[in-house]
Every structure is written in C-alpha cells, then in structure tokens.
Amino acid sequence: MIVIGLGVMGSATAWQLARRGLSVLGLDQFEAGHERGSSHGRARVIRRVYGEGEIYMPLLERADALWDGMEAESGRTFLHRTGGLDIGPASSALVSNAAATAQSHGVTHERLSAAGIMARFPALNLPDHYEGIYAPDSGMLLSDAINTWLRETAVADGADLRWQTPVLGWRRDGQAYRAETAAGEFAAHRLVIAAGAWAGCLLPELDHVLAIERQVVAWYDPAAELGDLPVFQVEPEDGIRPYIMPPLSGDGLKIGVYGHLGQRGAEMRDGFPPGADDDAHLRSSLDRWLPGMAGATQLMKECRFTRTYDDRFIIGTLPRDPGVVLLSPCSGHGYKFAPAIGEAAADLVTGEELRIDLTPFSVERVLQ
Ligand SMILES: Cc1cc2nc3c(=O)[nH]c(=O)nc-3n(C[C@H](O)[C@H](O)[C@H](O)COP(=O)(O)OP(=O)(O)OC[C@H]3O[C@@H](n4cnc5c(N)ncnc54)[C@H](O)[C@@H]3O)c2cc1C
Known part of the structure; x- marks a missing residue:
C-alpha cells in the first residue's frame, strides 16, 4: 500500500x-x-456533541473508542477533558444540532441559558437570547x-x-x-x-470542489483571571464564528475564526506569515466573547483549511x-x-x- x-x-x-x-x-x-x-x-478541540450534525456521530463514537485505546496502549494522556460548549442563539443550527446529537446518542450534557453559562463561566459575555450545550467530556487533543x-x-x-x-x-x-x-x-x-x-x-x-482557505490561530496572555473555562465555539448571527481554547500548561488563550479573513484560492497552499490584520481580527473576536481577557499576543501561526462546499x-x-x-x-x-x-x-x-x-x-x- x-x-x-x-x-x-x-x-x-x-x-x-x-x-x-x-x-x-x-x-x-x-x-x-x-x-x-x-x-x-x-492542540485541537474534540467535542462529544456535534453541532455540524448527526452524520458525524458514528465516526465520532468510533474515534472516541480509538483515542481511549491509543491512551491505554501508549500509557500517555492525549485528551484533556476541559468540558465544551456550543453556543449561539437558541434557534441556531449549532445549538439545535448539538442538542439533538446529545439526546439521540445519550451523551452527558446540559442545556444552559446565557445567564446560566455566565454564572458558571464568569469570563464569558453573551447576549441574553443565547444558549449553549455543555458537554463535560469535550476537551483538547494534544x-x-x-x-x-x-x-x-x-x-x-x-x-x-x-x-x-x-x-x-x-x-x-x-x-x-x-x-x-x-x-x-x-x-x-x-x-x-x-x-x-x-x-x-x-x-x-x-x-474545483476543494477550497484552500488561509487560517491563522493566535495565543494571548490572559489579561485577568479566567476562572474555569471550557473549550467553546460560538455561532453568532453575523457568521463570525470563533473557536476558543483555555490555556494549556503555559500557553495562552487560543483563538481561531472559521473562514478567518476569507482568503481563499490555490495560492493559499503557500500562504503568507501572520501580521497585524490577523492579530486585529482575532483579538476583536476574543474581546467580543471574553471581554478584557486578551493581553499581549504570545504567538500567531498560519495554516490552511481545505473546505468542501x-x-x-x-x-x-x-x-x-x-x-x-x-x-x-x-x-x-x-x-x-x-x-x-x-x-x-x-x-x-x-x-x-x-x-x-x-x-x-x-x-x-x-x-x-
Ligand atoms: C488552524 C486549524 C485549526 C483546527 N482546529 C481543529 C479542531 O480544533 N478540531 C478538529 O477536529 N479539527 C481541527 N482542524 C482540522 C484538522 O486539523 C484537519 O482536518 C486535519 O489536520 C487534516 O489532516 P490531513 O492529514 O488531511 O492534512 P495535512 O495535515 O495538511 O496533511 C497533508 C499532507 O500531505 C502532504 N502532501 C501533499 N501533497 C503531497 C504530495 N504530492 N506528495 C507527498 N506529500 C504530499 C503534505 O505535505 C502534508 O503533510 C483544524 C485545522 C487547522 C488548520
């Protein structure tokens, strides 16, 4: 082969x-x-409920068993279960799909209002009409x-x-x-x-069906006490959809935004180094959901998504x-x-x- x-x-x-x-x-x-x-x-986010929809659940369950097996075989920890939140307006596809997959597959979860989320994770700031599906077994893969x-x-x-x-x-x-x-x-x-x-x-x-999209992720020093923070993603009405991870042993708060600055095309295979525009975009998104938490930029890294339609x-x-x-x-x-x-x-x-x-x-x- x-x-x-x-x-x-x-x-x-x-x-x-x-x-x-x-x-x-x-x-x-x-x-x-x-x-x-x-x-x-x-690190990469692993979610136990799936806002992208039901079709991913058999793959997700099989992968979960294999991650467990890899940890048992290696004697190492590959998965940090920080808990995870899928957040958006109650009617958003992300929240309704996450809730549906949790229910149909018996995944431990809670449906929380914006007030409930902010009471439990005080660093987060959400509009009143938002909700989130919290899954304690979600987390980060090393x-x-x-x-x-x-x-x-x-x-x-x-x-x-x-x-x-x-x-x-x-x-x-x-x-x-x-x-x-x-x-x-x-x-x-x-x-x-x-x-x-x-x-x-x-x-x-x-x-022609494979769109190459430039992505930048950044790590920021937390400017204040974050408290307990799960991995989370938000699907707001304006479509600027971030995924955020809490600091992992010495790293900062990590953020990426799906679609980033919309830079697509074959030339994104080579890409170009991160700069001030990337920093500003990611910093403003972090500030929107975790106000006042983005301190100094620790690091930015460029990579690429390959997206189907x-x-x-x-x-x-x-x-x-x-x-x-x-x-x-x-x-x-x-x-x-x-x-x-x-x-x-x-x-x-x-x-x-x-x-x-x-x-x-x-x-x-x-x-x-
Ligand atoms: C910034 C970022 C954040 C992400 N976050 C998450 C997340 O939180 N959770 C999650 O589940 N997923 C996440 N993903 C998605 C996930 O990382 C990707 O789906 C996955 O890494 C894709 O792996 P791949 O092996 O298909 O591609 P790649 O890692 O790109 O590997 C392709 C390989 O093929 C090689 N190659 C290409 N052409 C040739 C050739 N002609 N000859 C020889 N070698 C060749 C390349 O050199 C490369 O090593 C993220 C992706 C990015 C970029």
Missing part, C-alpha cells in the same frame, strides 16, 4: 495498515512534523504528541515513512498503481491519497479507480476523527467490512 501525505490522516492510515501486518510505504513532500499543512500545533505517536508506532509496526519525497503524479498500470517521485517510481496494489490542501494537484477532477468530509474510493482511496478534506474540523478515518481507509483498501457507513462522505457526492 502507498499512502501519499503524512499529516494526521495519512499517519493514522499508515498506523492502521502497519498494525494489520501489511506492507506500507508513506510519502510526504515535507519533513516530519512540518508546519505547512493542517495537522501541526499543540495534536503534536499524537502525530508523533502515530508516526512512531506505524514505523515500529513496519511502515516505511519517507519524508521530503513529493509525489509528482500517479497512474494505474495493470493491477498496480505507480507513484512517481524524483527518487523513482513506487508501485503498490492500493493507493491512499491523504494530501490535504494538495489533494487537487493529484486529483484534478476534484480540484458543505464542509462535509470526503472519505472513499474513486469511482474511476476503486483501488484509490481519498481522504478527506476535513474542512477545519477533522482532527478529532483521525483514528476512525485512518481505520476506515485501511478497511477500504483491504476490502474489509466497513464499521461505519461512509455514504454521506462519498467521492461520488462531490462529483455530481
């Missing part, structure tokens, strides 16, 4: 394939742990530590992971697939493309080439599902029975 791209999705796939005793060659264009894709950084563990475990189980090896193109050759690199061609019976923002370069027929993932085989699996453009919310997506990819390439119905994420869907 060849896995093209070793961000979290490709690494999780290599881990799952190597664990099954299969021969795995993983290729990435950059160095291990690079900061030019979507998977780097200390992404850099997880990425390293996935890579190391895959290698320990026999995977051959090669860095600074861009795949220039691929083709079918009889029963095999050939991946072309500057170091020569590699052949395998199955190919997994987990190339993040570069997937469209390897699959030109899909390039409905922000739904793509996980599946190519209709024209069933031996090729595409993962995932995860539209800014994929990290929490990574072990389940890696497992699903391994099931797809080995022809094993799928544990999860992947129909909502099929490649056919976006090609129609």
Whole structure:
C-alpha cells in the first residue's frame, strides 16, 4: 500500500495498515512534523456533541473508542477533558444540532441559558437570547504528541515513512498503481491519497470542489483571571464564528475564526506569515466573547483549511479507480476523527467490512 501525505490522516492510515501486518510505504513532500499543512500545533478541540450534525456521530463514537485505546496502549494522556460548549442563539443550527446529537446518542450534557453559562463561566459575555450545550467530556487533543505517536508506532509496526519525497503524479498500470517521485517510481496494489490542501494537484477532477482557505490561530496572555473555562465555539448571527481554547500548561488563550479573513484560492497552499490584520481580527473576536481577557499576543501561526462546499468530509474510493482511496478534506474540523478515518481507509483498501457507513462522505457526492 502507498499512502501519499503524512499529516494526521495519512499517519493514522499508515498506523492502521502497519498494525494489520501489511506492507506500507508513506510519502510526504515535507519533513516530519512540518508546519505547512493542517495537522501541526499543540492542540485541537474534540467535542462529544456535534453541532455540524448527526452524520458525524458514528465516526465520532468510533474515534472516541480509538483515542481511549491509543491512551491505554501508549500509557500517555492525549485528551484533556476541559468540558465544551456550543453556543449561539437558541434557534441556531449549532445549538439545535448539538442538542439533538446529545439526546439521540445519550451523551452527558446540559442545556444552559446565557445567564446560566455566565454564572458558571464568569469570563464569558453573551447576549441574553443565547444558549449553549455543555458537554463535560469535550476537551483538547494534544495534536503534536499524537502525530508523533502515530508516526512512531506505524514505523515500529513496519511502515516505511519517507519524508521530503513529493509525489509528482500517479497512474494505474495493470493491477498496480505507480507513484512517481524524483527518487523513482513506487508501485503498490492500493493507493491512499491523504494530501490535504494538495489533494487537487493529484486529483484534478476534484480540484474545483476543494477550497484552500488561509487560517491563522493566535495565543494571548490572559489579561485577568479566567476562572474555569471550557473549550467553546460560538455561532453568532453575523457568521463570525470563533473557536476558543483555555490555556494549556503555559500557553495562552487560543483563538481561531472559521473562514478567518476569507482568503481563499490555490495560492493559499503557500500562504503568507501572520501580521497585524490577523492579530486585529482575532483579538476583536476574543474581546467580543471574553471581554478584557486578551493581553499581549504570545504567538500567531498560519495554516490552511481545505473546505468542501458543505464542509462535509470526503472519505472513499474513486469511482474511476476503486483501488484509490481519498481522504478527506476535513474542512477545519477533522482532527478529532483521525483514528476512525485512518481505520476506515485501511478497511477500504483491504476490502474489509466497513464499521461505519461512509455514504454521506462519498467521492461520488462531490462529483455530481
Ligand atoms: C488552524 C486549524 C485549526 C483546527 N482546529 C481543529 C479542531 O480544533 N478540531 C478538529 O477536529 N479539527 C481541527 N482542524 C482540522 C484538522 O486539523 C484537519 O482536518 C486535519 O489536520 C487534516 O489532516 P490531513 O492529514 O488531511 O492534512 P495535512 O495535515 O495538511 O496533511 C497533508 C499532507 O500531505 C502532504 N502532501 C501533499 N501533497 C503531497 C504530495 N504530492 N506528495 C507527498 N506529500 C504530499 C503534505 O505535505 C502534508 O503533510 C483544524 C485545522 C487547522 C488548520
């Protein structure tokens, strides 16, 4: 098997394939742990209720079991359960979907009014007509530590992971697939493309459905006592939708805004360094929900989202080439599902029975 791209999705796939005793060659264009894709950084939010909708719940539940298994196997803590809040006007899709998924899947949660949220988390400031779904088991995944563990475990189980090896193109050759690199061609019976923002370069027929969007996240020194603070996201009427994380051992308050400054296009694969506009945008959003809490800017980092038109993932085989699996453009919310997506990819390439119905994420869907 060849896995093209070793961000979290490709690494999780290599881990799952190597664990099954299969021969795995993983290729990435950059160095291990690079900061030019979507998977780097200390932490990612994991939510136990899902404002994006019901279709994600089977993947979420499977990923949760796999995160537990990874912690048990490694003896390490990968998930800090800080609790999580999905906040918005009571009628917002985020709040109603989060409540519906919590109820239909028996997830421990509370529905809180704006006053109830502010009583419990006094640093937050919300309009009176807002509500939130609080899930105590939501929290933060330690992404850099997880990425390293996935890579190391895959290698320990026999995977051959090669860095600074861009795949220039691929083709079918009889029963095999050939991946072309500057170091020569590699052949395998199955190919997994987990190339993040570069997937469209390897699959030109899909390039138009994959929007590359510049993202910047920033960390701020808390300017005052934050008290207890969960991870939270807000879906306000004006669509400026932030996700915010409490400080994690020495880090500051972290904030990102979905869509950020609306900078989209192929040139965002390279992006450009964060600057004053990014800082101002993120600082004003933090100030809106946590007034007076944004102290000095500690750090800003740039990365990229690859978004589909409905922000739904793509996980599946190519209709024209069933031996090729595409993962995932995860539209800014994929990290929490990574072990389940890696497992699903391994099931797809080995022809094993799928544990999860992947129909909502099929490649056919976006090609129609
Ligand atoms: C700022 C930010 C915040 C986020 N926050 C959250 C969050 O809180 N919770 C959550 O669940 N998700 C979150 N996400 C989303 C999540 O991080 C992504 O869904 C996930 O990291 C995507 O992983 P990937 O492996 O598909 O892509 P990437 O990490 O980009 O990996 C793709 C890899 O493919 C390689 N590659 C590409 N083309 C080639 C080629 N031709 N040859 C060889 N290698 C190639 C690249 O070098 C890269 O290493 C966030 C994303 C960002 C950017």
